[in-house]
Amino acid sequence: MARDIEPLRQFFRDCRDAATLLDLRTAAANYFETTHVVMASYIHYPPVGARDFDGQIRVGEFGYPESWRETYLAEELHLCDPLARRAVNFTRPYFWTEAPQLPNLTLEEREYLQRVAAQNMGEGIGIPLFGPAGRNGYAALGFGQAERPPADEVLELQAASQMGHLAYCRLLLKDLPNGTVLSAREREILRWVARGRTNSQIAEVLQLSRNTVETYIRRCFEKLDVNDRVSAALRGIALGMVD
The missing domain is CATH 3.30.450.80 (Transcription factor LuxR-like, autoinducer-binding domain)
Known part of the structure; x- marks a missing residue:
């Protein structure tokens, strides 16, 4: 059939x-x-x-x-x-x-x-x-x-x-709305995400709390219109917002 x-x-x-x-x-x-x-x-x-x-x-x-x-x-x-x-x-x-x-x-x-x-x-x-x-x-x-x-x-x-x-x-x-900008700290955290680091590892490297790292990542989700860490990193890099 x-x-x-x-x-x-x-x-x-x-x-x-x-x-x-x-x-x-x-x-x-x-x-x-x-x-x-x-x-x-x-x-x-x-x-x-x-x-x-x-x-x-x-x-x-x-x-x-x-x-x-x-x-x-x-x-x-x-x-x-x-x-x-x-x-x-x-x-x-x-x-x-x-x-x-x-x-x-x-x-x-x-x-x-x-x-x-x-x-x-x-x-x-x-x-x-x-x-x-x-x-x-x-x-x-x-x-x-x-x-x-x-x-x-x-x-x-x-x-x-x-x-x-x-x-x-x-x-x-796809393009982001005009005026969408990632802060220096948000770009830095996404660079570590792109390298495969966990939130805990990023927190240790940057000497921040894990909660602070998670807050920055949630902000990136909102700005980049995504819902997961990998897509946030990929989208930020692909659009030239993360070097």
Whole structure:
């Protein structure tokens, strides 16, 4: 039986109408509930020469085992994930179980794949995403079981991920109201956020209380029209407000 594509159509409409990054996250969560996806992550690749260029920037994820998520973030394992590293060279989604057959895998990449296999997270797909002026990305979608979803659903997930990426690029780069300015302290804190530091670590470096750091970050959310730390840092840098 053919899949009902109305959820995909609704997601496309939601991407078109999203006014904030929170709107887009909510739309993606609602759409994934209609699919076999139980875990997902999204990586953004700013183009070389862009203000926010820093290789791969991990934007967010959900559904992964907490122990694996903590390890992945702490050890920055996306930097040795062969699908994430090579995504922009692909012309189609790759299943996770296909990764060991990729050509010229490094020892680091093979060790990473062995660690992933030991987590027993089931099958998934890595999807290359393409955006304006080389602002590309990568989506990893996990199904939590060994069985692959129908081919039509894989194509649908590719289309949805691409549309979501384009909407993210639009929202990341949209202009702010005239007169929006970040203070020197707000810019400094966002620089540390962009480097992956927690609020507690930033407080220690700047000799501030954690509550003070959190207050500054909330102000940045309001000024930059975002709802999470990573998007605040990315948006501030992309718009030239944070160096």
